[in-house]
Amino acid sequence: MNSHEEVLEPSAFPVRARGRQYEDFQAGEHLDHHWGRTLTAGDATLFATTTLAYSPLYFNADHARAEGHRDLVVHPMLALCTVVGLSVEDLSEAGGPFLGIDDLVFHRPVHPGDTLTSTSTVLEKRASRTQPGFGIVTWRTEGRNQDGDLVVAFTRSNLVVMREAQQ
Structure with a gap:
């Protein structure tokens, strides 16, 4: 390290609270989450391979087409994880345990692109x-x-900190 370089201590970086707290949510409130995510053939193949989901629908385009799909099929759990991930910033980024998903329905297949x-x-x-x-x-x-x-589509619940508990 050069003598003119300054060493910054971790305390020099302020902690910024993120996410919403319990009081910030109102029953009936609708939230459009951020910009979305395009899933690629690479995403689909990597997810299927790393999760050992060896259905040919997920990695063999010819087979998927023979079964009536326009292309590979994205594993439904990757679609679910993507949709949940898109919602985190608005719903659960402040932390608090994830309590589960209920009433999960996969309505249609997702394809690369x-x-x-x-x-x-x-x-x-x-x-x-x-x-x-x-x-x-x-x-x-x-x-x-x-x-x-x-x-x-699904319902999901989280334990969410109350503002008064942060004071």
């Missing part, structure tokens, strides 16, 4: 009975392709 977007509606919120300073928020999330076709 499809761009997925995500929207959510706050279904309900309530104070946690067992975790003081936290509430439970439940959202209905939908993922759509570039044509506006519904691809996947």
Whole structure:
């Protein structure tokens, strides 16, 4: 290290709170999540391979076409993970345990080149009975392709910190 270089301590970088807290959600509120994500053939093949999902629909375009698809099929769990990931910034980035997904329905296949977007509606919120300073928020999330076709829909819940617990 040169003598003119300054060493910055971690404390020199301010911690910035991210995400929304329990009080920031209102039942019925609709959220359009950010710009979306285009899934590629590479994404589809890598996901299928690394998860050991060896259905030829996921990595053999000729087979997928013979089964009536226009191209490879993106593994439905990759579509789900993408749609959940698109919602994190608005719903759960502040932290708090993920409590699960319910009522999951895959409505149509996703193919390489499809761009997925995500929207959510706050279904309900309530104070946690067992975790003081936290509430439970439940959202209905939908993922759509570039044509506006519904691809996947589900409800999900998270434990969300209450603002008063942060003070």
